[in-house]
Amino acid sequence: VTSLPFAAAQPRAGVPAARHAERLAAVRARAAEQGLDAVLVGVGADLRYLAGYDALPLERLTLLIVPVAARPVLLAPRLEAAGAGGAPAVASGEIRLETWEETDDPLLRVRDFLGDHAGRLAVSDRLAASFVLGLQAVLPGASWSLAAAVVGPLRAVKDADEIALLERAAHAADQVIHEVVCGRLVGRTEADVAREVRDRLVAWGHDRADFAIVGSGPNSASPHHAASDRVIRPGEPIVLDIGGPMSGYGSDITRTVWVTGGDPTRGPDRGFLRLYGVLRAAQAEATHAIWPGVPAERIDLVAREIISAAGYGASFIHRTGHGIGLDEHEPPYIVAGNAEPLLAGMAFSVEPGIYLEGRYGARIEDIVVCSEDGPMVLNEAPRDLLVVTG
Numbered sequence: 001v002t003s004l005p006f007a008a009a010q011p012r013a014g015v016p017a018a019r020h021a022e023r024l025a026a027v028r029a030r031a032a033e034q035g036l037d038a039v040l041v042g043v044g045a046d047l048r049y050l051a052g053y054d055a056l057p058l059e060r061l062t063l064l065i066v067p068v069a070a071r072p073v074l075l076a077p078r079l080e081a082a083g084a085g086g087a088p089a090v091a092s093g094e095i096r097l098e099t100w101e102e103t104d105d106p107l108l109r110v111r112d113f114l115g116d117h118a119g120r121l122a123v124s125d126r127l128a129a130s131f132v133l134g135l136q137a138v139l140p141g142a143s144w145s146l147a148a149a150v151v152g153p154l155r156a157v158k159d160a161d162e163i164a165l166l167e168r169a170a171h172a173a174d175q176v177i178h179e180v181v182c183g184r185l186v187g188r189t190e191a192d193v194a195r196e197v198r199d200r201l202v203a204w205g206h207d208r209a210d211f212a213i214v215g216s217g218p219n220s221a222s223p224h225h226a227a228s229d230r231v232i233r234p235g236e237p238i239v240l241d242i243g244g245p246m247s248g249y250g251s252d253i254t255r256t257v258w259v260t261g262g263d264p265t266r267g268p269d270r271g272f273l274r275l276y277g278v279l280r281a282a283q284a285e286a287t288h289a290i291w292p293g294v295p296a297e298r299i300d301l302v303a304r305e306i307i308s309a310a311g312y313g314a315s316f317i318h319r320t321g322h323g324i325g326l327d328e329h330e331p332p333y334i335v336a337g338n339a340e341p342l343l344a345g346m347a348f349s350v351e352p353g354i355y356l357e358g359r360y361g362a363r364i365e366d367i368v369v370c371s372e373d374g375p376m377v378l379n380e381a382p383r384d385l386l387v388v389t390g
């Protein structure tokens with residue numbers, strides 16, 4: 001990477017503290033509606049969403065306690081006090097910070113905080129089993145459910161700040177795709193190209209690279225192929241599926257490129273051009289179908305019908321998409337059986353693929369926001385089949 005990416009020169013983007021107050025109020029209102037006494041949120045995306053706290057997943061308990069009828073408390077190990085206290089919703093006073101000492105039993109502290117409000121409790125999905133079982137032991141009279149029913153629907157609808165962060169991450173990933181497909185590919189291993197992808201994602205401002213799928217030749221027919229030591233050759237496709245979080249919000253883009261090695265006789269064959277044309281139409285039509293009120297499964301169906309009508313139905317072996325935000329995969333899932341209507345503000349991938357096992361395959365993936373006015377595609381990298389020297 002020779003040039004200084006624009007992203008690195010920008011100030012760190014984020015979510016204003018006021019947003020956390022709104023989210024906490026919404027969680028408490030929803031929890032009250034559901035008859036809960038409190039929501040217990042462990043380390044993970046839910047904690048980051050509500051408190052702005054990107055905590056380490058430690059064996060020591062960090063727990064945000066959101067009672068319906070009292071001010072939220074963040075219970076954290078004493079040695080994490082600086083980080084926890086710097087979280088926007090703690091610094092603003094919205095959440096009270098309580099620390100526990102090495103010799104304290106944090107589970108008993110949770111029981112004490114809850115007091116009389118420990119009848120019906122919801123725990124965040126990613127709270128470790130060690131903590132959940134410990135809480136159940138000290139609160140034997142409580143009933144338990146998953147906080148996803150409370151927090152999930154809130155997180156699925158992104159506010160303007162979150163959409164801006166998703167767009168920023170998408171544009172950075174667009175740039176990485178552009179740089180990688182313009183560079184040398186033939187003669188390199190998939191693993192080597194994957195390393196370049198990871199380096200460039202970070203250079204363009206990502207917190208880290210979470211995945212860098214580089215599937216060349218027959219490996220392009222394996223949707224979750226991990227980059228291998230296979231050497232890329234002229235006259236084959238490469239599926240690049242890359243992404244990771246940037247200021248916490250994920251990017252996730254797939255583009256398929258064909259490398260000729262500079263040999264004009266090594267261009268894409270008729271079979272691949274047909275396959276790609278069908279895929280391109282399916283991805284475009286599925287994207288166009290995105291509108292508030294449309295059932296999520298309808299988007300999957302639109303893509304699947306086009307691919308099936310062309311005879312590739314058995315070769316489209318995964319759902320069409322997944323929600324994206326603080327988690328790389330989160331609701332809404334764009335899959336048959338999910339009749340939930342899309343809502344304005346939902347952000348998710350549209351990523352049909354066609355995979356001819358042992359031969360080759362292709363996938364096209366964009367992150368799309370369902371807006372009041374229909375689809376708002378965040379990725380800008382070209383979707384037509386890129387034929388490059390490589």
Ligand code: ZN
Binds near residue numbers: 171
């Ligand atoms: Zn862009």
Ligand code: ZN
Binds near residue numbers: 241242243252254365
């Ligand atoms: Zn992807």
Ligand code: ZN
Binds near residue numbers: 252322349365
């Ligand atoms: Zn994806």
